[in-house]
Amino acid sequence: MKTTEPAGRQFFSAFEIIEDAVIVLNEAGRLLYMNGAAERLYGLKRATARGRALEELFVVETSARSFPEILRRVEWEGDWRGAARLTTGDGRRLALDWLLRRIECPEFAPFAILLVARDAAARDITRQRDNERKLRAVEEEWERTFDAVPDMIAILDKNYRIIRANRAFAKLLGKRPKELEGEFCYNCVHCADAPIKDCPHAKTMQDGGVHIIECWEKRLNVEMISTTSPLYDAEGELVGTVHISRDVTAQKKAEQERHKAEEQLRQAQKMESIGRLAGGVAHDFNNLLTSIAGNVELAMMDLDPNHPLFQNMIEVKKAAESAAHLTRQLLVFSRKQLVEPKVLNLNEVIEHIQKMLRRLIGEDVELKTILSDKLGAVKIDHGQVEQIIVNLAVNARDAMPNGGKLTLQTANAILGEEYHRQHPHAPPGAYVLLAISDNGSGMSPEVKAHLFEPFFTTKEQDKGTGLGLATVYGAVKQGGGHIEVYSETGLGTTFKIYLPRIDAATEMVDKTAAEEMPKGTETVFLVEDEEIVKDLAVKVLQRQGYQVSAYRNGGEALKDIEGYDGPIHLLVTDVIMPGFNGRVLAEKVGVLRPETRILFSSGYTEEVIVHHGVLDDGIEFLAKPYSPHLLARRVREVLDKG
DSSP, X not given: OOOOTTHHHHHHHHHHHOSSEEEEEETTSBEEXXXXXXXXXXXOOHHHHTTSBHHHHSEEEESSSOHHHHHHHHHHHSEEEEEEEEEOTTSOEEEEEEEEEEEXXXXXXXXXXXXXXXXTXXXXXXXXXXXXXXXXXXXXXXHHHHHHOSSEEEEEETTSBEEEEOHHHHHHTTSOHHHHTTOBGGGTOOOOSSOGGGSHHHHHHHHOOOEEEEEEETTTTEEEEEEEEEEEOTTSOEEEEEEEEEEOHHHHHHHHHHHHHHHHHHHHHHHHHHHXXXXXXXXXXXXXXXXXXXXXXXXXHTSOTTSHHHHHHHHHHHHXXXXXXXXXXXXXXXXXXXXXXXXXXXXXXXXXXXXXXXXHHOTTEEEEEEOOTTOOBEEEOHHHHHHHHHHHHHHHHHTOTTOEEEEEEEEXXXXXXXXXXXXXXXXXXXXXXXXXXXXXXXXXXXXXXXTTSTTOOOSOTTSOOSOHHHHHHHHHHHTTOEEEEEEETTTEEEEEEXXXXXXXXXXXXXXXXXXXXXXXXXXXXXXXXXXXHHHHHHHHHXXXXXXXXXXXXXXXXXXXXXXXXXXXXXXXXXXXXXXXXXXXXXXXXXXXXTTOEEEEEESOOTTSSEETTEEOTTOOEEESSOXXXXXXXXXXXXXXXX
């Protein structure tokens, strides 16, 4: 029989030197092993007997129970002693003393039964003692095996006291197995929050059944799966229980981490899907809004301001501008917006966004602004600043479910060497401070430690993605800035954002200011797949004096460009088009006509002319929706760059 080293070889070699007959049976009573003494006593050969049921080999008669009943009793109680008579296959009748004992070993699954037989008629006391000594050595070997089992095993009497515990169980409690004998089990391990009368031991003592529970042992900080089985005495009375417990703390932690990773993946996939949908919707809306707002503006140019329809036109224009703002917010949400840093005054951004913030935070939250009179300029994308403010305002609102105060404050700041030593990521220098504060629930140090990690959120499921603050952090860092958080539980939170201060004029434009539309006489090739946008752009450019050729796609435009004899001063092309995109068209035109200037236009760029949302160097871009004034101005600016 195949055995493992070292326990198996020592075990079976010990049996071979015992003069008593030794048989090892599986749980079904089939023979797994027999020593030489058993061959001689029973008149059997190992090769022919192995695998057969004991009752197939000879007729068994015992003093108390049938042989199957004895096997069941050994399974639950651990051993059985008694007299047995049997008739061998060759007709001999034997009177024997039998000892049956359940043994646990990795070689026998789930267990095996050791059957030791002694000839009652011819027993030698000296030989018996020698055999008993050898058998005790075998039992000690199995005790060591029992203690080597990694699962925690404890045997309890009916009064909840430990009869026997293995080494793994004792190690969990920082003791030796012998020290636990007689201990009240609830002084050692208490897995359930329920009263002691409802614990698995009590249930097994009541119904004699096997009970499996999964529980957290609070005192030991261990999660376990425990199986409680009944223990019977020789008379069949239920006298205790056997508990086998497995520490699944690491396994559960791994499962939780895997579940968290899967949830993060689902969230990322959901956000990606929403982003794609939002980007597509914004693209289509921007085309429609370009046509609506542009045609309204052209109509207003030809209409007397005193005409009854002029005021209606103004209202349509305002509605189109509001819709355009919504599409920008949609792209901010989906992280598909183009990052185009400009020199800004944060006060102007806050004033521009205040109305939306008041709707966002609700009537029960007071919005207060403290804006510096002589605030310096910063260079950052306008949409990213709005995104930072909106995300922090939403978090502040959620931290004040019963109302409160949200404060936005700006100031000039100087960060010195001492601050730099404490915050190495913030170089010394001149900054503009944007502070956003609330008097809400605040945060614990543990929450603050993970605050800017992607997917980390303290909100309920489906109430937050865990991306808002990660996006804020990325936007601040992309703008060359630094962010600090000050918060205490129950006292509120303040985010301080430091953006590098620059000496330059701001690029905030008053969109309502009247301006002359610049003109020209150059040749412009226009490529736009959206018919309504193409028609508007043609009308605007021709009105301003340009020679315009318009096309629906890059293929048509390229064919005419190749055969055109005169100069082409400017190519205005949409970015996302069927066939090849605007970037590919521009590259082909650059080879054919290196002197031709390129102006890209789109409401949704994908990664064609940007990398990670930032406009590539040297790219001239006109964002949709655009007005006739803006189109004319950008065309003139690009042409005048020489």
